[in-house]
Amino acid sequence: MEIKDGKKRHFGKITFIVLISILSVLIIYYSIMSMLAPVRKMEEIKKEFDVKVNDKNGIDRQVVNDSSYLKLLKEKAFLQSRILLAESDSIYLTLNLEDSTANIEISGVVVHKSKMRSFKSSKMLLTGNDNAILSMLSTPFTILYANATIKKEPVMIKMAPKDTSEYKPDIMPDTSITEPVNYILEMNRGIRIYVYQEENIKFSERINQIKFDLKDRLRDTWNALKRIAVFKVPEYHPFIKIKLPRSDAKIIYRAIPKNGQIAVFS
């Protein structure tokens, strides 16, 4: 009986070590596949947007890769993008990572200016002196989906009174309520823009931000796992994470339409 117990424990130990080994291998596999994802995304972008260099158009690779040329190209791409948006007659957002501004514009007129407190971006977009990235940025991005901690339109439903005796005049709205403002804008071409409120005065606000971020990471990991399970490289989303004052973050989210557009200057 006791020998059996000993064998049982030995078996348990082996099972434990095997399980740990399998999990480690899976994690290594997951990590490698995830690290391949940005490389594949870059290839996709290059395939779609890279400048075609040939003898006929006279632009040789050296010119296209020159830093002064690329700097001008960047400026041109941003202007082109903003002009396209200005003609659309809609409310749109412009993100300028070089001077850390996030502005709302309507028909080419800057109606709201806000200064980013900090920002973080995918290396892919920041080292985006690459002409493929610049071509990609020369047309505006469209919001496909937004995930936010606040409502886009804070509509309150009020039932009409049946007669004058039921009528209650409107009371003064409570403007002291401050809800945490964090959101993710998922754009076309796989780009994501994360906007976080800069102030986390209360502990609950910090927790809320961590929870919000964790939910997004879990969703991404789940999607990646689903692809990796069928031996596919997971999808990579180049990102821009910005921190704005709460009021500005709220204004931007509520001002831009559901499928609004964004011009980016990186």
Add this chain to the structure above:
Amino acid sequence: MLWISKLSEMEDEEIIKDNTESEGGQQSTEANQGKNEIPVQPENGIEKKDISKKPLFVIVRSFFIFICTVLVILAMALFILYVVPVLEEIFPRHKTESANIKELNKDPVYKKQMGLLTKDIQRLSLRFNAYTSGQSYIVINTIENKFALYTNKKLIREGFCSSGSYTMLQTSGNKKWIFKTPKGKYWVHGKITNPVWKRPDWSFVEEGSPIPSENADSRFEYGVLGDYALILGDGYMIHGTIYKRFLGMPVTHGCVRLNDDDLKVIYNTLNIGSKVYIY
């Protein structure tokens, strides 16, 4: 992995213990059978056996294993959630940039390309700047309930206003009205002094009063919209208010309310056709 090796050592120790115990057990049985008087005690064995069989030891060991397992799973989850995204960013840089190549600077093709690009930028900048009118315009911020008045691209006045409350009025008959200020680019369609408010249907529904006929006297209210009004179209206006304490708050049925002084300046600055940007 230090804890794993410790755990293995612990378990190995226990297996040895068990073997010793079983051997000891056999010996003692044999001894008991043979001699019947003196039980043989294996060295240190009995004491260890007793400890390992104690419920407290089992509980502590199980708890330790449980904690370690949880920690391993947690560490793996944290690695996947937080470390892998960092690793993703260490991908090979696709930097194609090069700078200060002397030969290139002298190259006529390069010079031509740079010249063309600079001209393009100048042309696009001019085009973009032309979107901002040199004439007067007003910007309404419905989220913070503020306005800003510009002339010749310069801010000349700013202050508080009231905009749509985002209330949806619903009747038992499922008729709905939503009170929000529309966003986008508008312009002044008309300017009026001493405006009279012709109450729409929802105004009566909101109070629970019966809806009167289209031109009934009860529909017309005087003095509630201030001294001036600027018509934006679709029934929306910028006008004055008797509820000045609500300025800076979202309380209106869609129109933009201003205080008397601001309204007067805006009325005098904006012309018919002036742009109104609402966001």
